[in-house]
Structures are given as structure tokens and as C-alpha cells.
Amino acid sequence: MTEHKLPELGYDYDALEPVIDAKTVEIHYLKHHQSYINNLNVALKNNPELQSLNVEELLKDVDKIPKNIKRDVINYGGGVVNHNLFWKILKKNVSFQGEIANKIKKDFGSYENFKEKFSSSAKNLFGSGWTWLVLNERKLEIVTTFNQDNPLSQGKFPLLTLDVWEHAYYLKYQNKRADYVDSFFEIINWEEVNKLFLDNK
Ligand code: MN
Numbered sequence: 251m252t253e254h255k256l257p258e259l260g261y262d263y264d265a266l267e268p269v270i271d272a273k274t275v276e277i278h279y280l281k282h283h284q285s286y287i288n289n290l291n292v293a294l295k296n297n298p299e300l301q302s303l304n305v306e307e308l309l310k311d312v313d314k315i316p317k318n319i320k321r322d323v324i325n326y327g328g329g330v331v332n333h334n335l336f337w338k339i340l341k342k343n344v345s346f347q348g349e350i351a352n353k354i355k356k357d358f359g360s361y362e363n364f365k366e367k368f369s370s371s372a373k374n375l376f377g378s379g380w381t382w383l384v385l386n387e388r389k390l391e392i393v394t395t396f397n398q399d400n401p402l403s404q405g406k407f408p409l410l411t412l413d414v415w416e417h418a419y420y421l422k423y424q425n426k427r428a429d430y431v432d433s434f435f436e437i438i439n440w441e442e443v444n445k446l447f448l449d450n451k
Contacts, residue, residue, distance in 0.1 A: 252301045253291050254330060256284050259337055266340055269433040271422045279337065282417055286329030286398070293322035305331050309402040328398030332380055336413050339446075341439035348444030350409070353451075357390040365435055368392050372414050372431040383410040383443075385450060409446045410438065 259279055264272035294301045297316060300308060305327045308315060315323050346361060358364035364383075371394050372381040379396040384406040393401055401408050412434050419430035 254287050254305065256287050257334055257337075261341070266342060266437050269342075269437045270340075270419075274419065274421045277421075278413075278418060279333075283329075283333040283337075286326050286333065290323070290326035290330050293319050293326055306402055309400050310405075312403050324403070325398050328400045331400050331402070332398055332411060332413070335408055335411050339410050339439050339442050340437050341442070342437050344438065344440050346438075347440050348447075349451075350440065350444040350447040353390060353447065364392075368412075369431045369435075372412050372434075373428050375414050378415040381412045381414060382406075382408050384408050385447070388451070407450050409450075410443050 256279075259275075262272075263275045263279075266275060290305070297319065300315070300323075308323055308327055309331060312320060312324060351361070354361060354364045358367065368381060368383065371392050375381060375394045375396075377396065379394055379399075381392065381394050382401050384391050384393055384401045386406045390409075391406065393404075393406065395401060412431065414427065414431070419427065423430040
């Protein structure tokens with residue numbers, strides 16, 4: 251049986267301080283992310299033909315998932331894919347750069363407009379979910395999803411995402427989600443976002 255495994259984080263727990271504190275990264279990665287992986291493995295254990303597929307493929311075509319495990323695969327598979335991307339696009343001190351920077355200016359008018367739109371989506375999301383920068387056909391869009399849903403299921407390709415579940419920020423920010431969202435822009439790994447854009451545009 252092919253089990254899904256927690257991917258390497260690629261940096262130390264304190265690498266995103268002070269925007270995201272070390273304890274939050276540690277718990278979020280080792281406990282929350284790991285538990286989505288474990289639960290996905292449980293959901294797939296009686297469907298060996300699905301285990302070998304990558305999770306993105308499953309989420310792109312959820313109608314192919316057997317009905318009895320569909321919701322679990324969307325929830326836990328989404329939890330896996332969403333967190334994989336989230337950790338990957340975080341890094342301190344990376345400047346806004348590359349073709350993605352030009353594309354953002356073109357599609358949103360300016361970096362400031364993009365930032366405003368993205369942050370108001372994240373601040374206004376009611377309950378638990380994610381805010382995303384996605385490619386929809388050839389155009390950039392900002393979308394939100396609830397729970398662990400992933401835009402791949404709507405035919406959109408994620409380039410950047412912010413986890414707005416309370417577990418992502420509560421230790422440091424408590425009820426101040428807006429401060430967490432505003433600080434996020436200091437730790438976007440634009441080099442990585444640009445790579446994703448170039449590979450999928
Ligand atoms: Mn999370």
C-alpha cells in the first residue's frame with residue numbers, strides 16, 4: 251500500500267518569525283498537516299487504485315471518487331494539498347518579482363489593488379477556509395474556499411494561498427485575524443509563486 255507522507259517543511263520552525271511564530275508553525279505542520287495525511291490514508295485504504303494517484307489528480311476530478319469516500323477525500327486530500335502549497339510559498343525577505351509580478355499588475359491594475367483585494371477576501375471569509383490567487387484559464391483571480399476545498403476542483407490552478415483557519419494564527423494573533431492577514435504579505439515567496447506561474451500559464 252502506498253501511503254501519503256508528510257513532505258519536508260524545508261525550513262526551521264522559526265524561519266517565519268515574527269509573522270508566524272515557531273510554535274504555531276510546529277503545531278500546524280506536525281499535528282494539523284500530519285493529521286490530514288493520516289486521515290487521507292485511512293480514507294483511501296480500501297481503494298488501492300486511488301492510493302497511487304497524486305492527490306491533485308483526485309481533487310481535479312472529484313466525480314471519479316467513489317461516493318462513500320468522496321467527502322473524506324475532498325476534506326483530507328484538500329487538507330494535504332492546501333498545506334503542501336501553503337508551506338511552499340512562505341519565505342521571508344523575498345521581493346515581489348518575476349513574470350508573476352507583471353501579470354498581477356496587468357490583471358489587478360497594481361500590486362496595491364491585488365493586496366487590497368486578497369486581504370479583504372481573507373478578512374471577510376466567514377468561518378474556516380482559504381484565500382487563493384489562482385489562474386483561471388489565462389487570467390489571475392482571487393477566490394476563497396471553505397473548509398479544505400481546493401480550487402483545483404473548480405478547474406482553477408492555485409499559485410498562492412493563505413490559511414485562514416484559526417489554528418493557523420490563534421496562538422499569536424488570537425481574535426485579530428486582520429493583523430495576521432496584513433502581515434502575510436511580508437512572507438510571500440514570490441520566487442516560488444513565479445515558478446508555479448511559469449510552469450502552468
Ligand atoms: Mn491549516
